Amino acid sequence: MQHRVPLKAIQAFEAAARLSSFAHAAEELFVTPSAVSHQIKLLEDQFGVQLFHRVHRAVVLTDSGRRYAEEVSAAFARIDLATRELGRTEKSDILTVHATPSFATQWLMPRLARFSSLNPDVDVRLNASTDTVDLVAETVDIDIRYGMKRLQPAGTMVLTFPPETIVPMCSPALMNGPHPIRTPDDLVHHTLIHSEVCLVGWRDWMRQHRKVKLDISRGLRFDRSFMALSAAVDGLGVCLESLLLAQRELETGRLVAPLGLDGPKVQGYTFNLLKARAELPKIRNFQDWLFGELEKASA
Template identity: 55%
Template sequence: MRHLPPLKSLIAFEAAARLGSFGAAADELSLTPSAISHQIRGLEDTLGISLFHRVGRVVELTDVGRRYAESVTEGINVIAAGTRSIERSGKSDILTIHTVPSFGTQWLMRRLSRFSAIFPDIDVRLNASVSLVNLLSEEADFSIRYGMVFPDTGVELASLPAETIVALCAPSFAKKHKLRKSKDVAGITLIHSEVNIYSWREWQRDHPDVMLKLDRGPRFDRSFMAISAAVDGLGLGLESRLLVERELQEGRLVLPFGAEGPTKVCHHLTYLKAKAHLPKMKAFREWLFEELEASQP
């Protein structure tokens, strides 16, 4: 027979460990702080170890407590995922995807019809924002993030393939400024994507023989806006080639210096380890990487 501590004690411990406070755990579980303390003390007695350091009103996980919290959190997430799966039995699964706006607008959204055609029983809900989502509280099944990502305990991170960063502009802009080689950038208007991990400042370091007007030009905090500005002929942009596939195919943008450039891992897919085995999760994960591979030139 399996030896398991009381479930109430495990739930109280997980909440206190996650929130870092008996009081916060009590609020979340609609209990009193003394009840939380009693449950955790009982769990410690059962295990024969101390899970928290207690200094006055301040509590902090011991090293053993921290390791145990990771296991308990993962187990509770598995139970929660299984419960939701049963509740939705016989219904279409809803797959909630959170993504940064530019990746969603420029690449993912225009491909979701393909996913729906292959998996008609999975309904997709797509949310786009720069705000972080809490995967542990089920705000989304997947979150596609940009830049450096430090996943929470129990969250899996899969980096998307490296993207090629290229200079791009409207055909009329390239013709007007006779853009053929990188040295031709000197003195022309640059479009700045201020949050990109590879900017014109990095490009300048890679091309020290070319002097850029880094203090001038329109600036945007989202790539999809900078791409739109380039299409409108406002200047020369510097973006991921992945995000401008349609604009290149339709001839609204050109790559005056060619399709090669520095490669950077820009985007990452995050999801709960406890939910990774669910059919809808496996389906989207495998489909996404197949589509990304097909997008490579």
Template identity: 60%
Template sequence: MPSLAAQWLMPRLSRFSALNPDVDVRLNASVSAVDLATGEADFDIRYGTVFPTAGVAIVPFPEEMVLPLCSPRLLEGEYPIKSPADLRHHTLIHSEVNLVNWREWLKWADGPQIDLVRGPRFDRSFMAISAAVDGVGVCLESHMLVQRELAAGQLVAPFGMAGPRIRGHSLLFMKSRANLPKIKMFYDWLFRELGV
């Protein structure tokens, strides 16, 4: 998936290459599913519901936490964000493909009624994250996708690090190829990076 590739996987691939210099990585970021049976790719990482296909293993990633995130600048000024009620004074950035939307998050947080018709809408998380970094408004994204921005202080989680948990991503690969050295190396490395 493009956002996972850009936000999470790309910053880590140099570590995989350093550990496995004889394995070349080819990364294609696309929303289209890969035909693993043809050998088009060794792995496919999907977001959302994945339906089983003959011979394909599906291994879910660990749960992801979905959080409101914004530029630290939005914690100051005329309407500082201190509680979900303060979101009424700010632009909500919508990620149209996310498994948790603002309506669901506000229900989870026992938040106020807010006009959810307004606000920019993006079909990729990396664009919503970029808009939030730029101070456009508050995005609602997976903690996994914003680790760099949080560490760099470009984004903050105004309500803390709690949020609804989802099983968002899954790794797919051919069961018949699971014991090939390069498949095992990447699989083991990926799940170590995920903290499993």
């Protein structure tokens, strides 16, 4: 015979035990005293245990009843409390993303509003730093990293971004200024902006343009890609950077690629997460959205 514990009857019992009164229990439970009486009788009949001595106009717990009440009182209090808290709980999931400052600044932040509108029940927390993140030990769902792939702890899933194209970029004013930039040779008249963390630098670029004589020991140097891009926007020189990171500036015309959009490809960014959590909707949704956006950007 299949039975579930008679929760409603136990609830009535617990209230009567706590208040030593069927009538008061009925008040608390918003029912009639008769309902309480029935439920407790049902409980006693089902388990063959007398839970209350019926004294005139009163009830007194039996020893069995007292012990049982002590156990279930705490349990019901806990359910009540947790359920009350539920009505006050945040109504969303939190997604914690860690990324390099440049990717965070240049690419992710300008697009986060798009992800949020597609996933209104997910709050994104974005941490930007160059620190190494331990996905297991820290409450980080996704870590977007840049640089040579390193060995990861077992259980880490590493997805590679599509290849980035690295090209020289500068402000439109510089391109069309006193020393217009039309060919690689035109670069000798301009300051080179070096992005020191970029996997592809001017030295690599020159390997593909051997006819060009640039003094790559000269120029401005930054250890943050977004700063190199910012300097280029300000007309300080020509930077060699990722089309991906400069997408917004190119679209708004603050930067141009005077020598075209073709250049060396590099796979610098990886998307890191724990396999065990890969299918959580908030994580999976973010991943799908991000790689979708990356595809759109390279089309």
